[in-house]
Amino acid sequence: MGARKPNISDVARKAGVSNGLVSFVVNNRPGVAPETRQRILDAAGELGWRPSPSARSLSLKTSFALGLVIRRKEDLISADPFFPAFIAGLESVLASEGRVLVLSVVSDVAAELRTYRTLAEDSRVDGFILTDLQHNDTRFKLLEELGVPAVALGRPGEGVTVPCVQLDDTRGIAGVVEHLVGLGHTRIGHVAGDPAMVHGGRRRESFDAAIAEAGLDGTLVIETDFSAGGGAEATRRLLDNPHPPTAIVYANDPMAVAGLGVAQRRGLRVPDDLSITGFDGTDISGYVFPALTTVTSDPVEWGRVAARTLLAYIANGKADDVELPPAALLIRESTSPPARHDGAFPAGVPASARGTAAAHK
Amino acid sequence: MGARKPNISDVARKAGVSNGLVSFVVNNRPGVAPETRQRILDAAGELGWRPSPSARSLSLKTSFALGLVIRRKEDLISADPFFPAFIAGLESVLASEGRVLVLSVVSDVAAELRTYRTLAEDSRVDGFILTDLQHNDTRFKLLEELGVPAVALGRPGEGVTVPCVQLDDTRGIAGVVEHLVGLGHTRIGHVAGDPAMVHGGRRRESFDAAIAEAGLDGTLVIETDFSAGGGAEATRRLLDNPHPPTAIVYANDPMAVAGLGVAQRRGLRVPDDLSITGFDGTDISGYVFPALTTVTSDPVEWGRVAARTLLAYIANGKADDVELPPAALLIRESTSPPARHDGAFPAGVPASARGTAAAHK
DNA sequence: CGGAGCGTGTAAACCGGTTTAGTTTGGTCT
DNA sequence: AGACCAAACTAAACCGGTTTACACGCTCCG
Numbered sequence: 001m002g003a004r005k006p007n008i009s010d011v012a013r014k015a016g017v018s019n020g021l022v023s024f025v026v027n028n029r030p031g032v033a034p035e036t037r038q039r040i041l042d043a044a045g046e047l048g049w050r051p052s053p054s055a056r057s058l059s060l061k062t063s064f065a066l067g068l069v070i071r072r073k074e075d076l077i078s079a080d081p082f083f084p085a086f087i088a089g090l091e092s093v094l095a096s097e098g099r100v101l102v103l104s105v106v107s108d109v110a111a112e113l114r115t116y117r118t119l120a121e122d123s124r125v126d127g128f129i130l131t132d133l134q135h136n137d138t139r140f141k142l143l144e145e146l147g148v149p150a151v152a153l154g155r156p157g158e159g160v161t162v163p164c165v166q167l168d169d170t171r172g173i174a175g176v177v178e179h180l181v182g183l184g185h186t187r188i189g190h191v192a193g194d195p196a197m198v199h200g201g202r203r204r205e206s207f208d209a210a211i212a213e214a215g216l217d218g219t220l221v222i223e224t225d226f227s228a229g230g231g232a233e234a235t236r237r238l239l240d241n242p243h244p245p246t247a248i249v250y251a252n253d254p255m256a257v258a259g260l261g262v263a264q265r266r267g268l269r270v271p272d273d274l275s276i277t278g279f280d281g282t283d284i285s286g287y288v289f290p291a292l293t294t295v296t297s298d299p300v301e302w303g304r305v306a307a308r309t310l311l312a313y314i315a316n317g318k319a320d321d322v323e324l325p326p327a328a329l330l331i332r333e334s335t336s337p338p339a340r341h342d343g344a345f346p347a348g349v350p351a352s353a354r355g356t357a358a359a360h361k
Numbered sequence: 362m363g364a365r366k367p368n369i370s371d372v373a374r375k376a377g378v379s380n381g382l383v384s385f386v387v388n389n390r391p392g393v394a395p396e397t398r399q400r401i402l403d404a405a406g407e408l409g410w411r412p413s414p415s416a417r418s419l420s421l422k423t424s425f426a427l428g429l430v431i432r433r434k435e436d437l438i439s440a441d442p443f444f445p446a447f448i449a450g451l452e453s454v455l456a457s458e459g460r461v462l463v464l465s466v467v468s469d470v471a472a473e474l475r476t477y478r479t480l481a482e483d484s485r486v487d488g489f490i491l492t493d494l495q496h497n498d499t500r501f502k503l504l505e506e507l508g509v510p511a512v513a514l515g516r517p518g519e520g521v522t523v524p525c526v527q528l529d530d531t532r533g534i535a536g537v538v539e540h541l542v543g544l545g546h547t548r549i550g551h552v553a554g555d556p557a558m559v560h561g562g563r564r565r566e567s568f569d570a571a572i573a574e575a576g577l578d579g580t581l582v583i584e585t586d587f588s589a590g591g592g593a594e595a596t597r598r599l600l601d602n603p604h605p606p607t608a609i610v611y612a613n614d615p616m617a618v619a620g621l622g623v624a625q626r627r628g629l630r631v632p633d634d635l636s637i638t639g640f641d642g643t644d645i646s647g648y649v650f651p652a653l654t655t656v657t658s659d660p661v662e663w664g665r666v667a668a669r670t671l672l673a674y675i676a677n678g679k680a681d682d683v684e685l686p687p688a689a690l691l692i693r694e695s696t697s698p699p700a701r702h703d704g705a706f707p708a709g710v711p712a713s714a715r716g717t718a719a720a721h722k
Numbered sequence: 723c724g725g726a727g728c729g730t731g732t733a734a735a736c737c738g739g740t741t742t743a744g745t746t747t748g749g750t751c752t
Numbered sequence: 753a754g755a756c757c758a759a760a761c762t763a764a765a766c767c768g769g770t771t772t773a774c775a776c777g778c779t780c781c782g
Contacts, residue, residue, distance in 0.1 A: 123413070
């Protein structure tokens with residue numbers, strides 16, 4: 001019946017004050033007598049009143065929402081296990097702040113930019129979290145034009161003013177290479193991610209640096225796109241090398257899992273004939289056989305920190321960059337000393353084990 | 362400078378009409394002279410005006426947002442490749458309708474219900490998409506109480522009035538079993554998903570039915586939780602059986618991939634010693650070796666249909682249930698006729714290949 | 723000719739908050 | 753006592769739309 005949702009006037013009436021004063025109280029503004037404040041809070045409590053986000057949005061030109069736009073080619077949209085965990089981290093902060101996450105998934109750059117623009121112009125979000133940074137990322141210019149705060153995951157190039165939350169994966173890659181070198185590997189390949197992406201490029205540079213440091217051949221690198229399919233193809237090319245690597249460092253786990261599949265398909269024993277390392281420490285990498293040596297990060301924590309940083313930036317107009325604890329090497333089963341043979345392939349690879357795949361483009 | 366965002370009054374002034382009339386025009390309401398309508402549209406176009414969502418929300422008590430709440434235990438949050446693709450499907454519909462997706466990821470039931478309640482009471486969403494239906498799902502009661510529309514993925518129990526979008530995976534499971542039976546398997550195991558979840562239960566029932574149909578032993582079933590870890594453990598238990606199955610049907614791909622890892626760890630050849638089938642046709646299942654025979658669904662399409670159904674339900678107060686095209690069997694490499702031996706395990710399993718895992722809880 | 727009825731349009735209330743300008747009250751200073 | 757001031761509070765404008773009640777001019781019709 002009379003269960004209409006109460007509004008600020010109901011509370012004001014019940015407490016015997018004006019609407020404005022109620023507003024002052026719920027926004028913790030000074031200038032309200034303690035006793036009155038309490039009376040208002042009591043009234044609000046009894047009525048079960050909370051200020052309406054829509055009304056506040058209209059007044060304050062603020063949406064109490066944060067935006068996350070993910071661009072992924074349709075077919076490899078499910079490849080990235082990073083996001084669900086990352087989003088869980090975001091949420092854990094947003095929920096306690098009465099904020100909300102607006103998520104968009106788009107498949108091309110045009111739609112991506114359109115989405116940022118629309119969300120910003122319609123004031124549907126107060127700020128964005130930028131992932132998958134590109135070199136010369138066009139989003140920064142756009143967001144500056146739109147005047148919307150943002151926080152970047154990873155360090156963008158020079159001249160960009162948004163705060164960034166960063167995790168040093170250089171150390172992780174270096175750790176992996178040192179681990180392999182320590183095992184005795186001298187021909188170490190790298191299946192790199194998309195070089196247009198900041199973390200793809202950086203991991204690759206880290207690899208180059210670590211290989212150079214060890215005084216090894218740094219030519220066994222193939223750049224691809226972070227997808228399982230790309231990882232598989234790159235692995236084939238590396239293994240087709242007349243003098244193939246004895247270890248391959250992958251820039252993420254899905255590529256490593258796919259690479260493992262390719263190696264096994266060719267009859268290579270992992271890790272004896274080929275050591276493999278992943279990156280990101282995703283769930284599934286621990287359940288394939290052999291379990292992948294990988295580098296673990298903490299996407300949930302990353303999400304938490306990104307959310308906090310963006311909220312601080314929105315509130316104060318300024319926020320410090322944050323450096324997360326570096327990714328840690330997790331040694332499992334897919335790495336071992338290289339087998340003792342000089343030729344290209346071990347003897348006895350069953351022909352039947354090659355090229356029988358039907359479902360691989 | 363004067364680049365203030367235009368509002369409805371600017372447009373009205375420019376067109377020489379009242380605010381109300383502008384509102385009528387943008388909402389396609391009758392009663393406006395065609396010539397006037399055009400003049401207003403022109404004015405709006407020149408000014409680059411779009412009605413403010415916040416203001417509309419306040420007036421209309423509508424948020425132009427749809428809610429999706431995902432509950433996942435923290436540690437297996439990244440396990441499910443279904444969501445990114447599903448969300449992409451939702452988005453493709455929402456974007457063109459000027460609507461937005463509000464996503465929440467929570468880790469326990471209390472937080473889940475709290476989230477539904479808050480989003481609804483604060484009018485932050487106009488409706489919900491319900492995934493991961495449980496038997497006796499408490500969300501239906503809550504949403505009915507809150508008076509918020511929703512659409513369910515999968516068929517909820519009796520007495521629930523929300524429209525549902527459904528995909529018949531019974532046929533998929535039956536197809537898998539027939540495929541295996543056709544190959545000559547007589548001992549077929551099943552690693553089922555969470556029996557508390559509707560699709561977990563239904564796939565298991567489908568399996569039971571298909572096995573009974575074939576007149577085979579239906580006792581080789583283990584229920585677990587859809588997680589890779591659960592799949593691995595269940596596989597170990599099935600293989601520990603003194604008379605183990607020669608084929609295992611998994612209720613989803615991550616469990617199947619993990620099961621494959623377990624089998625390989627034990628030195629079993631897949632598919633010769635053990636055939637394995639997944640479910641859902643996720644990307645990665647095509648890149649492990651051997652590539653998994655699985656049952657493909659189309660989560661993107663599922664998302665599109667769910668979004669359309671929910672929007673129709675919100676608009677008209679009624680929407681028909683939708684039955685998606687059934688999941689299709691995709692035969693790849695992980696299934697073959699059973700090897701010809703009667704004992705439990707094939708001879709020659711290297712002891713070293715057992716129990717070397719370090720990183721498995 | 724008077725009134726009903728229709729098509730077109732306007733003014734103003736309304737959604738539920740926030741915020742500014744201003745009023746009241748009580749106390750201090752001189 | 754009068755001037756001044758700060759603290760506490762109110763009234764009303766405002767955010768930017770939607771919607772209702774009503775006005776105006778026409779035509780149609782008895």
